[in-house]
Amino acid sequence: MALRPESFGALVYHFGTRRLSFLKTSRLVEVVTGLERHPDVHAAIEAAGVEEAQRPAYLRALSGLAANGTIEKRHAEGGRR
Amino acid sequence: MKLVEHFQHGLNSPICLTWELTYACNLACVHCLSSSGRRDPRELSTAEAKGVVDELQKMQVFYVNIGGGEPTVRPDFWELLDYSIDHDVGVKFSTNGIKLNKERATQLARTDYVDVQVSLDGATADVNDHVRGPGSYATAMRALENLAEAGFGRPKISVVMTRQNVDQLDEFKAIADKFGAQLRITRLRPSGRGADVWDELHPTAAQQRQLYDWLVARGEDVLTGDSFFHLSAYGEALPGLNLCGAGRVVCLIDPIGDVYACPFAIHEQFLAGNVRSSGGFQEVWQHSELFLDLRRPQTGGACQSCQHYDSCQGGCMAAKFFTGLPLDGPDPECVRGFGELALAARNGAVPPPKSDVDHSRSAPRNTRGPVPVTIGMGRPDRACETSPIAGFGASANDSGLFSPAR
Numbered sequence: 209m210a211l212r213p214e215s216f217g218a219l220v221y222h223f224g225t226r227r228l229s230f231l232k233t234s235r236l237v238e239v240v241t242g243l244e245r246h247p248d249v250h251a252a253i254e255a256a257g258v259e260e261a262q263r264p265a266y267l268r269a270l271s272g273l274a275a276n277g278t279i280e281k282r283h284a285e286g287g288r289r
Numbered sequence: 290m291k292l293v294e295h296f297q298h299g300l301n302s303p304i305c306l307t308w309e310l311t312y313a314c315n316l317a318c319v320h321c322l323s324s325s326g327r328r329d330p331r332e333l334s335t336a337e338a339k340g341v342v343d344e345l346q347k348m349q350v351f352y353v354n355i356g357g358g359e360p361t362v363r364p365d366f367w368e369l370l371d372y373s374i375d376h377d378v379g380v381k382f383s384t385n386g387i388k389l390n391k392e393r394a395t396q397l398a399r400t401d402y403v404d405v406q407v408s409l410d411g412a413t414a415d416v417n418d419h420v421r422g423p424g425s426y427a428t429a430m431r432a433l434e435n436l437a438e439a440g441f442g443r444p445k446i447s448v449v450m451t452r453q454n455v456d457q458l459d460e461f462k463a464i465a466d467k468f469g470a471q472l473r474i475t476r477l478r479p480s481g482r483g484a485d486v487w488d489e490l491h492p493t494a495a496q497q498r499q500l501y502d503w504l505v506a507r508g509e510d511v512l513t514g515d516s517f518f519h520l521s522a523y524g525e526a527l528p529g530l531n532l533c534g535a536g537r538v539v540c541l542i543d544p545i546g547d548v549y550a551c552p553f554a555i556h557e558q559f560l561a562g563n564v565r566s567s568g569g570f571q572e573v574w575q576h577s578e579l580f581l582d583l584r585r586p587q588t589g590g591a592c593q594s595c596q597h598y599d600s601c602q603g604g605c606m607a608a609k610f611f612t613g614l615p616l617d618g619p620d621p622e623c624v625r626g627f628g629e630l631a632l633a634a635r636n637g638a639v640p641p642p643k644s645d646v647d648h649s650r651s652a653p654r655n656t657r658g659p660v661p662v663t664i665g666m667g668r669p670d671r672a673c674e675t676s677p678i679a680g681f682g683a684s685a686n687d688s689g690l691f692s693p694a695r
Contacts, residue, residue: 216290216292219304221352230292
């Protein structure tokens with residue numbers, strides 16, 4: 209997976225699935241890049257400073273990315289990567 | 290700001306870059322968008338082409354759409370394919386199938402990050418060969434058979450929609466299903482030799498409606514290169530950006546390194562620079578006067594007051610330009626018929642602009658005249674293609690945080 213910063217956030221491309229997605233806020237970019245440093249999605253969301261009211265939208269965005277294979281469940285620890 | 294507005298202002302790097310590797314082609318399709326046929330002696334060398342790949346990798350252009358001409362007739366095609374993939378620039382290439390024998394099909398089946406698109410402009414040999422030349426249907430079928438036999442995962446069958454094949458949409462879909470391929474249909478543009486046959490081949494108004502209805506009903510798994518966005522004014526927007534991406538998210542690198550705003554706009558007026566110039570492709574993409582101009586807000590001109598302007602954005606720049614219509618007016622295939630009125634009003638007074646880049650085997654050689662070359666490093670900079678945005682799957686206008694594209 210590769211991220212390309214753009215004015216709106218970032219383009220994210222998965223070379224395996226050949227899926228191109230748009231991360232439409234820079235905060236979402238922070239969340240996605242933080243996934244591998246944090247035990248689970250909630251920790252990554254909190255670390256990026258997402259407001260509580262926004263949490264459901266961010267969870268939806270992450271599940272969209274997971275559904276198209278751009279991010280996937282981390283097997284060993286049970287979190288997401 | 291909505292995502293689509295960011296796109297209008299341009300991105301750091303293109304999303305959809307078409308790179309035509311050669312003007313040489315074994316065929317002479319009557320509607321060839323790049324008037325291909327003969328190789329241009331100024332074609333980028335293998336080393337120069339690898340330099341372009343390096344630059345695309347640095348700019349994080351994740352994949353390129355390779356075309357031509359017939360790209361596979363370049364002897365270094367397979368070398369460049371591997372080089373590109375090894376440098377994180379995935380390749381989708383278009384071919385008429387001439388070189389896709391069993392051996393190459395097997396090689397491709399083993400290669401990751403490569404997509405193959407076989408061109409076919411008729412679901413039957415007579416319709417196809419009328420446009421693409423004798424034997425071309427058989428060549429395409431053989432290539433598709435070889436790919437299927439080798440287990441290549443989901444090639445694409447790429448069809449330019451014409452007056453003669455709109456009725457064959459279901460048959461095209463059946464052919465795609467038979468070969469385990471995905472159907473891709475795109476719009477005929479009056480670009481290159483397409484200008485000579487556009488009047489005769491572009492779908493009638495009734496056929497455009499038919500095409501739109503078919504896409505809405507059966508287009509779920511059909512790619513369009515976002516090339517029918519002018520039809521969105523019929524009602525329901527078709528999947529995609531619904532925006533002319535020329536110079537904003539799309540551009541073309543031609544075989545001699547010239548960078549144009551879009552694959553359908555090979556004309557001096559849309560030439561932004563050359564990858565051989567000192568700043569390379571990145572400089573052209575980010576700073577050329579032409580591209581900066583295309584990224585400024587457009588007014589909509591004569592279309593501004595139309596209730597459908599938001600859906601069609603005035604249509605395709607190249608289609609207007611090469612039919613001699615003003616760029617800020619309606620598309621020649623405007624679904625409300627304003628394009629036809631505008632075409633009728635031209636009255637033959639001024640002939641539509643014609644590209645001086647012509648490599649047709651029937652054309653006089655070296656039509657642009659000699660190019661001065663300085664001795665030493667590099668070449669001189671020269672005074673200045675839905676494509677199209679390939680298959681964006683979801684609406685880019687939604688207010689969500691994330692948009693999938695495909």
